[in-house]
């Protein structure tokens with residue numbers, strides 16, 4: 765029996781379009797601007813590699829940068845519940861833009877909700 769690989773269902777092209785649509789929203793979001801660099805090209809490149817493996821595709825991020833340890837990599841940045849919500853809203857809008865729909869979207873987004881919650885390292889009132 766064959767396992768469904770979300771990366772194969774979504775495809776590289778749509779995944780890259782999704783990440784680009786996502787960071788163009790991050791660049792304009794008032795809650796996110798303060799913690800992201802002005803030039804988002806490097807983080808967009810890393811995110812394409814990370815999400816490829818997150819969705820069951822080739823281990824591009826790990827091969828280039830080592831173990832993801834995403835929570836640890838986010839510790840230098842103040843990730844508040846408010847910013848996690850903003851991040852997820854940018855992602856949801858980006859999914860709309862690239863017409864990612866149905867079960868594949870719902871399962872991908874639900875996982876991102878959990879991962880985003882896991883990244884929170886600062887209470888709202890301290891940011």
Ligand code: HEM
Pocket residue numbers: 799800801806807810811814818829834837838841843844847848849851852876879880881883884
């Ligand atoms: C890097 C913010 C959630 C994946 C970063 C950076 C920031 C950030 C500020 C560093 C950018 C830089 O200076 O280069 C946030 C916020 C989140 C969030 C506010 C809200 C919860 C996530 C989630 C994922 C993710 C859910 C994955 C599913 C990444 C990746 C990088 C990154 C792959 C690049 C890491 C590297 O430098 O190798 N994020 N992030 N982030 N984030 Fe997030």
